[in-house]
Amino acid sequence: MLSRIRKEINAVFERDPAAKSTLEVLLCYPGLHAILFHRLAHALYKKKFYVTARFISQVSRFLTGIEIHPGAKIGEGLFIDHGAGVVIGETAEIGNNVTIYQGVTLGGTGKEKGKRHPTIGNNVVISSGAKVLGSFTVGDNVKIGAGSVVLKEVPPNCTVVGVPGRIVIRDGQKVGSAYVPDLRHDQLPDPVADMLGQMQSAIDRLEQKVKTLEQECSRLRDQAEGANR
Template sequence: MIIFKKEVDAVFDRDPAARSYLEVVLLYAGLQALVMHRIAHALYRMRVPFLPRLLSQVSRFFTGVEIHPAAQIGDGLFIDHGMGVVIGETSVVGKNVTLYQGVTLGGTGKEKGKRHPNIGDNVVIGTGAKVLGNITVGDNSYIGANAVVLKDVPPNATVVGVPGRITRQDGKKIDRLLDHIHVLDPLMQSLEDLEERVKDLEKKLK
């Protein structure tokens, strides 16, 4: 398991509930799914038939996480809780990415070829979010819980809502331990700005 040290370290770095090495290795489904994927992916690249998909389905049965063996995943991925996470065949996931439960990196139809997203480094994707199609999510970005992302996301951005709307956190890198409650919503910001303008106009009319 020492060869998966970066993934184990990611758990301790990003999950305050992690208590011991043994607990993380034996009880963290996200880590177990990732280890199984590394094996399945290696076999897939060796063009071994059938077995990679079998391993991915066995992993899905035991962990609730479905990762296609062809998906390319960088070091330091942390899948928190894991249940319901789906990573499609042509997905490319960068380094130090965090995925919360129920995240889907999926396609948008029956097209062939590259049809799943590219996720940059240090990206956080919140609970239940769907990132769909051959799009790119830039480095250091944050996808809010239950957002549906169908278009490219620039680096250092936050995306919220359905469909996903992009806002920026003052151009700063998003903290991987971001408080999910305090995420800027561009629509709400616009409404609040409009409300302030209406109040100013009412004052001037009086």
């Protein structure tokens, strides 16, 4: 247990430049508190102490603003930054070295029984306000942009943005093969802005053609009037 706690603390230092000391991390990081509460609640949940496990998770939610169902399976090195409004469902599975920002939901899409929440691979970054909804897999080394809504499986080594989520970077193009924690979730492609830019360029070209045609028509009209005179 002490070894796992050390790994959780190290994850904070690796991914948050604001962390100054171990004491600060232990006392002031609700993401770490929520994970430690979850470790206890999950152990009780596996032993079928369901009510006690749920009670601990609710205490954790009250104290941290982070709701993690005790049935969720979480790997090592999870870092929940700020954490307010994070919700992780019962059958969600999270791999190692995952980073989650505030307002993220790993949820289901209906009332079906069994596996109904996503499986998150290793080294995944899920940015602020993103929603990953449904029983599917998000592959290793995936980055999900802020405010995105992901409703279907994402292959490894991809970047997803938008509503619904669309893959904008795929393995072999801009994502390297070696994993380096990349937390710059403010620098993601914006396919909507790109499309609007393309539309504006097309409009500019059409306006120029219309202007050219108007000038040509005016010239021909002047020639015709001159010939009539």
